[in-house]
Amino acid sequence: MIERIRRATAPGRGVRLGIGDDCAWVYHSTGSSLITADLLIEGVHFNLKWTSLFALGYKSLAVNLSDIAAMGGVPAYAILSLGIPPRLDSKHIDEFYRGFNRLAKNCGVALVGGDTNLAESLIISVCVIGHPPARPVGRKGAKAGDDIYVTGTLGDSALGLELLRKRLPSARQGAIAQLLARHRQPTPRLAAGSFLAKENLATAMIDISDGLLQDLSHVCEASNIGAIIWNERLPLSRAYRTMVGSDRTSYALSGGEDYELLFCARARKRARLESLPARTEVKITRIGRCVAARRGISVLDSSGKPLALQSKGHDHFKKQ
Amino acid sequence: MIERIRRATAPGRGVRLGIGDDCAWVYHSTGSSLITADLLIEGVHFNLKWTSLFALGYKSLAVNLSDIAAMGGVPAYAILSLGIPPRLDSKHIDEFYRGFNRLAKNCGVALVGGDTNLAESLIISVCVIGHPPARPVGRKGAKAGDDIYVTGTLGDSALGLELLRKRLPSARQGAIAQLLARHRQPTPRLAAGSFLAKENLATAMIDISDGLLQDLSHVCEASNIGAIIWNERLPLSRAYRTMVGSDRTSYALSGGEDYELLFCARARKRARLESLPARTEVKITRIGRCVAARRGISVLDSSGKPLALQSKGHDHFKKQ
Numbered sequence: 303m304i305e306r307i308r309r310a311t312a313p314g315r316g317v318r319l320g321i322g323d324d325c326a327w328v329y330h331s332t333g334s335s336l337i338t339a340d341l342l343i344e345g346v347h348f349n350l351k352w353t354s355l356f357a358l359g360y361k362s363l364a365v366n367l368s369d370i371a372a373m374g375g376v377p378a379y380a381i382l383s384l385g386i387p388p389r390l391d392s393k394h395i396d397e398f399y400r401g402f403n404r405l406a407k408n409c410g411v412a413l414v415g416g417d418t419n420l421a422e423s424l425i426i427s428v429c430v431i432g433h434p435p436a437r438p439v440g441r442k443g444a445k446a447g448d449d450i451y452v453t454g455t456l457g458d459s460a461l462g463l464e465l466l467r468k469r470l471p472s473a474r475q476g477a478i479a480q481l482l483a484r485h486r487q488p489t490p491r492l493a494a495g496s497f498l499a500k501e502n503l504a505t506a507m508i509d510i511s512d513g514l515l516q517d518l519s520h521v522c523e524a525s526n527i528g529a530i531i532w533n534e535r536l537p538l539s540r541a542y543r544t545m546v547g548s549d550r551t552s553y554a555l556s557g558g559e560d561y562e563l564l565f566c567a568r569a570r571k572r573a574r575l576e577s578l579p580a581r582t583e584v585k586i587t588r589i590g591r592c593v594a595a596r597r598g599i600s601v602l603d604s605s606g607k608p609l610a611l612q613s614k615g616h617d618h619f620k621k622q
Numbered sequence: 623m624i625e626r627i628r629r630a631t632a633p634g635r636g637v638r639l640g641i642g643d644d645c646a647w648v649y650h651s652t653g654s655s656l657i658t659a660d661l662l663i664e665g666v667h668f669n670l671k672w673t674s675l676f677a678l679g680y681k682s683l684a685v686n687l688s689d690i691a692a693m694g695g696v697p698a699y700a701i702l703s704l705g706i707p708p709r710l711d712s713k714h715i716d717e718f719y720r721g722f723n724r725l726a727k728n729c730g731v732a733l734v735g736g737d738t739n740l741a742e743s744l745i746i747s748v749c750v751i752g753h754p755p756a757r758p759v760g761r762k763g764a765k766a767g768d769d770i771y772v773t774g775t776l777g778d779s780a781l782g783l784e785l786l787r788k789r790l791p792s793a794r795q796g797a798i799a800q801l802l803a804r805h806r807q808p809t810p811r812l813a814a815g816s817f818l819a820k821e822n823l824a825t826a827m828i829d830i831s832d833g834l835l836q837d838l839s840h841v842c843e844a845s846n847i848g849a850i851i852w853n854e855r856l857p858l859s860r861a862y863r864t865m866v867g868s869d870r871t872s873y874a875l876s877g878g879e880d881y882e883l884l885f886c887a888r889a890r891k892r893a894r895l896e897s898l899p900a901r902t903e904v905k906i907t908r909i910g911r912c913v914a915a916r917r918g919i920s921v922l923d924s925s926g927k928p929l930a931l932q933s934k935g936h937d938h939f940k941k942q
Contacts, residue, residue, distance in 0.1 A: 333653065
């Protein structure tokens with residue numbers, strides 16, 4: 303198995319010793335590293351009825367690269383550990399690695415090691431190590447008065463998952479396919495994150511994995527601020543608008559797994575940020591403003607009235 | 623949960639940003655790193671009937687440190703991801719972290735991040751990053767004519783597990799306690815590994831996790847050699863000899879989870895290696911010799927006759 307994996311994996315730059323020894327031995331461009339990890343469990347995070355193993359391999363790396371993007375870093379090395387149930391054979395596992403390696407190659411990431419074991423359900427544990435920018439962007443650092451931005455569009459992934467759960471209607475295949483793709487193979491916003499960090503444009507940044515409001519609350523806590531979000535400014539894809547209309551923003555506010563970046567920036571950088579898309583490979587949208595911590599987080603409708611919010615997003619410990 | 627973990631964890635040296643952001647940000651003493659990962663799954667690798675959560679936390683880090691030791695490195699940072707079943711409450715999880723952090727502190731390792739999720743059974747995924755010596759010792763590099771050594775004693779852990787499975791007899795409590803301790807809280811041989819690498823004494827090295835013969839076969843494959851092991855030279859603990867006698871070496875040959883180091887060295891280093899124990903904090907024993915690859919691996923009895931070998935060790939993919 304390990305030999306199969308080794309042969310299917312391109313040797314990466316800076317890898318002195320890769321798959322097949324006790325440890326990987328890798329080089330760094332600087333004397334410091336970013337490290338992130340995600341654990342994905344069948345039945346909790348994914349359902350093999352609704353995803354291919356290729357897409358799952360792709361996504362299990364993507365969610366980690368998204369964390370590196372959120373610090374403004376450049377990913378370099380990945381460690382992948384799998385718990386494999388007996389019902390999956392080596393073809394399935396090859397498919398998984400094909401998806402993983404596809405994204406790894408696109409993003410210049412070298413798979414350098416891991417562990418494989420027998421398990422009752424599929425377990426995927428990924429650790430990614432990256433090169434930090436001169437000043438990594440954390441969650442702390444936003445101030446009242448800062449603008450709040452997001453990359454891309456919100457809610458597509460959650461809506462895609464909903465469509466999968468409900469079976470697909472036969473009409474609107476184009477919109478559905480787009481939403482499913484966003485759910486299955488999200489794009490980590492590496493160019494945007496790296497650019498924002500390098501140019502010192504973001505005061506705080508996070509990737510949206512648990513839903514906009516939930517992840518915004520992490521930034522607010524860490525930075526000790528509150529936030530106002532303008533409901534009508536939320537960037538919705540055409541597919542989103544086709545399927546549920548632009549009035550129903552609940553998927554965009556609280557749906558998980560967008561893997562877009564949420565960041566804060568000083569108001570004086572506004573002109574600069576609005577001319578950016580070419581450099582970040584994705585559009586960015588100003589959706590709100592940081593306020594004093596005691597004002598909490600509120601979402602305002604077009605008349606300036608706060609919406610009643612029900613759920614703050616996805617909680618991994620909530621009973622499903 | 624994350625906040626509880628953060629508070630229970632000592633901030634480490636070189637950690638610029640630890641638990642609680644998208645990534646950890648850490649410093650390196652050199653421009654390169656060793657990386658290793660292990661995935662432990664309830665029902666496959668451990669049984670909560672036979673182990674405390676403290677011991678499990680300790681061991682889940684120990685097995686990774688053992689991989690760092692096997693390259694001659696010094697461990698620095700750990701990432702811990704947990705899948706937690708609902709039947710475990712926060713007291714159990716605190717116990718786990720207490721065990722993990724106890725060993726981390728003893729070995730100068732900083733826990734810098736990870737992921738926590740709901741799961742059906744307990745899943746433990748650990749990644750450790752360490753500083754390599756000038757020349758990390760891999761599995762490749764042994765030559766025919768080299769001596770073969772191991773640290774410590776062999777088979778204690780496998781024998782401990784056997785005793786757990788069969789219920790404990792009431793006599794010989796002292797010996798049993800020692801074997802159980804070896805099974806539950808193995809000692810990663812960091813000082814020995816690091817010393818052997820620094821002094822250029824080992825031509826190839828591996829830690830014994832799947833049993834002596836199984837791990838020896840990895841070194842033989844990577845180095846393209848065969849090996850002769852002298853059965854009567856296998857280092858057996860007093861507890862081992864008390865429980866099964868020194869004739870039955872099957873636990874020492876094929877039992878898993880010793881977490882001792884197996885290494886090869888040029889014959890001219892023999893005098894040097896035999897005077898080492900003070901520097902390596904553990905005794906080392908010469909148990910065999912590297913031979914040409916075509917001779918395979920054989921274990922010789924005291925009259926020089928090869929033993930008939932049944933199993934090469936523990937295979938994680940064998941049906942249990």
